[in-house]
Amino acid sequence: MRAPGSLARRRGFRKRINWPAMGLMAPWFLGFGVFFLYPLLANVYISLTRYDLITPAKFIGLDNWRFLFQDDALLTGIGNSAWILLIGVPVKIAFAFLVALMISRVKRGSGILRTVFYLPYLMPLVAASLGFVVLLNPSAGPVNTVLSHLGVDGPLWFDDPGWAKPSLLLLDTWMVGNLMVIFLAAVLDVPQQLYEAAEIDGAGRFGKLWHVTLPAIRPVLVFAGVTACIDALQYFTQAYVVATSLSGGATNGAESLGYPNDSTLFFPVLLYKQGFRYFNMGYASVLALLLFAVSFCIAFVMLRRASRWS
Amino acid sequence: MSTLAPTRRRAAGPQPPRPGLDRQVVRRRRQQFLETVAERAFVIALAFLVLVPFVLIALTALMSNSQTLSASLWPETFQWHNFVEVFERIPLARYAGNTLLYAVLGTLGTLLSSVPAAYAMAKLEWRGRHVWLLMTVGVMMLPPQVTLVPLFSMWASVDLVGTLVPLVAPLFFGHAFSIFLLRQFFLTVPQEYLEAARLDGCSELRTLVRVVLPMTKPALAAVAVFQFTFCWNDFLGPLLYVGNNESAWTLPVGLTQFRGSYQVEWNLTMAASLLAALPVVILFFFAQKSFVKGITLTGVKG
Numbered sequence: 304m305r306a307p308g309s310l311a312r313r314r315g316f317r318k319r320i321n322w323p324a325m326g327l328m329a330p331w332f333l334g335f336g337v338f339f340l341y342p343l344l345a346n347v348y349i350s351l352t353r354y355d356l357i358t359p360a361k362f363i364g365l366d367n368w369r370f371l372f373q374d375d376a377l378l379t380g381i382g383n384s385a386w387i388l389l390i391g392v393p394v395k396i397a398f399a400f401l402v403a404l405m406i407s408r409v410k411r412g413s414g415i416l417r418t419v420f421y422l423p424y425l426m427p428l429v430a431a432s433l434g435f436v437v438l439l440n441p442s443a444g445p446v447n448t449v450l451s452h453l454g455v456d457g458p459l460w461f462d463d464p465g466w467a468k469p470s471l472l473l474l475d476t477w478m479v480g481n482l483m484v485i486f487l488a489a490v491l492d493v494p495q496q497l498y499e500a501a502e503i504d505g506a507g508r509f510g511k512l513w514h515v516t517l518p519a520i521r522p523v524l525v526f527a528g529v530t531a532c533i534d535a536l537q538y539f540t541q542a543y544v545v546a547t548s549l550s551g552g553a554t555n556g557a558e559s560l561g562y563p564n565d566s567t568l569f570f571p572v573l574l575y576k577q578g579f580r581y582f583n584m585g586y587a588s589v590l591a592l593l594l595f596a597v598s599f600c601i602a603f604v605m606l607r608r609a610s611r612w613s
Numbered sequence: 614m615s616t617l618a619p620t621r622r623r624a625a626g627p628q629p630p631r632p633g634l635d636r637q638v639v640r641r642r643r644q645q646f647l648e649t650v651a652e653r654a655f656v657i658a659l660a661f662l663v664l665v666p667f668v669l670i671a672l673t674a675l676m677s678n679s680q681t682l683s684a685s686l687w688p689e690t691f692q693w694h695n696f697v698e699v700f701e702r703i704p705l706a707r708y709a710g711n712t713l714l715y716a717v718l719g720t721l722g723t724l725l726s727s728v729p730a731a732y733a734m735a736k737l738e739w740r741g742r743h744v745w746l747l748m749t750v751g752v753m754m755l756p757p758q759v760t761l762v763p764l765f766s767m768w769a770s771v772d773l774v775g776t777l778v779p780l781v782a783p784l785f786f787g788h789a790f791s792i793f794l795l796r797q798f799f800l801t802v803p804q805e806y807l808e809a810a811r812l813d814g815c816s817e818l819r820t821l822v823r824v825v826l827p828m829t830k831p832a833l834a835a836v837a838v839f840q841f842t843f844c845w846n847d848f849l850g851p852l853l854y855v856g857n858n859e860s861a862w863t864l865p866v867g868l869t870q871f872r873g874s875y876q877v878e879w880n881l882t883m884a885a886s887l888l889a890a891l892p893v894v895i896l897f898f899f900a901q902k903s904f905v906k907g908i909t910l911t912g913v914k915g
Contacts, residue, residue, distance in 0.1 A: 591758060
């Protein structure tokens with residue numbers, strides 16, 4: 304991928320600043336500084352203050368950080384986010400991969416199948432979440448109506464603290480089209496000769512999947528895994544929409560977030576609640592810095608790979 | 614680029630057993646054939662299952678409000694006027710206008726700012742280029758919540774909360790994911806074209822505009838449809854910055870506030886949800902190639 308005209312030969316000249324390149328990069332230099340680096344550092348300062356956006360920030364030392372150890376909601380938020388990360392992400396990836404694998408074997412009509420599985424991803428997340436609230440309505444929703452015709456007593460779905468996260472996962476799995484298209488392209492890119500060679504070696508269907516397909520698409524799996532984890536860490540919209548639309552009239556009260564029983568109080572929801580419902584900006588900054596630390600570790604996997612490019 | 618379309622042929626299916634062929638082979642082929650049929654049936658059934666929510670949402674959108682609370686699947690009467698009524702009950706047209714403004718300006722800003730940066734990272738040699746690539750990928754990977762509090766306070770201090778400016782303005786200063794995606798595309802442009810342009814005395818900007826961009830139109834289309842879709846569907850940003858100013862609400866924010874005096878009117882909510890999804894779905898059918906190309910490039914080469 305490297306441009307010809309090797310770096311080594313030009314190294315001596317590269318001390319000089321490449322002004323055209325700097326000019327082209329200027330907007331992004333500025334954007335990176337103002338909309339990313341500055342807020343990241345400002346978090347550190349705000350986390351040491353009491354700040355509600357209206358009255359000026361007041362320095363209070365480590366009080367916000369100490370509050371971490373007294374905040375019961377914090378553990379709930381971490382636990383809920385861990386559920387999405389450890390159960391939701393593998394389920395989504397496995398489902399997307401299996402669908403991609405099946406579509407890749409279809410000879411005619413695979414384009415239509417791909418479109419069908421991709422379609423839910425285009426739905427605005429808010430609209431899809433509201434749709435699932437209707438579909439999974441415990442008493443009048445179509446899903447439970449069909450289940451009761453089959454003699455099954457459907458669960459309370461979003462209204463049951465034990466079922467709320469699996470119900471969200473159902474919605475996320477429905478919207479997994481993006482990953483599926485990535486996997487499909489990767490699977491179709493595996494050279495056919497590898498399969499033929501494996502066949503000669505006596506590999507069966509599963510052997511070919513395990514020894515040919517999976518190793519060949521490993522980079523794509525890593526990318527998809529990292530992306531899905533990062534998505535899991537910023538899990539917000541679905542949880543917000545479902546909780547506020549089901550918890551009745553008190554839509555704009557902070558208490559509706561996490562409904563039912565804080566079972567959908569994911570870490571980003573907690574951050575939003577502290578920052579933009581209670582206006583505890585200092586504590587919200589503490590949470591933001593924690594989120595940064597965790598997502599940096601996950602992004603690091605990707606960065607290590609990226610450092611081998613160029 | 615033919616690999617993008619799922620067209621691989623595979624020798625499957627039954628072939629008439631030739632005389633003298635081992636019986637075992639015939640049995641094995643038959644089993645393979647049955648497996649293939651079972652798998653096809655399964656994936657097709659799954660595809661129908663994926664379409665079911667759309668159908669049920671549409672059916673709910675056509676019911677009367679009282680029927681949405683009953684356990685029936687089929688509308689008693691098809692209330693097509695629900696799709697008209699939503700425009701009367703909430704300012705759906707205004708929400709759509711705001712969303713369109715956000716999406717169009719956001720896409721424009723993203724292209725204007727990300728194309729030059731991506732080109733500099735892919736094709737020019739300068740000190741720190743590698744570090745900036747890593748930082749760009751880093752920004753792309755971080756949740757937006759990390760920078761939320763200071764940014765909100767910043768926009769509040771210049772009194773722009775309640776407008777679309779905090780959503781659109783940052784996109785005019787580079788969008789990490791788009792820069793990354795475009796860089797991947799620009800890498801595929803052969804260096805010889807650039808050298809030729811430079812020999813002709815073109816400036817870098819001119820080379821970019823006259824030589825590189827015409828060759829990478831599909832990339833620009835992919836980034837544009839991505840960004841448009843993202844802005845159109847975005848919720849967190851609009852909720853935060855225009856949530857308190859109804860006149861600037863976008864569709865996703867408007868949808869969550871759709872309720873009568875006492876309860877949510879689900880038939881109208883579903884009708885409005887479908888209408889909100891429509892533009893992006895139409896865009897997808899017109900620009901399907903760009904979507905797929907963009908998605909696969911992020912994943913495959915990323």
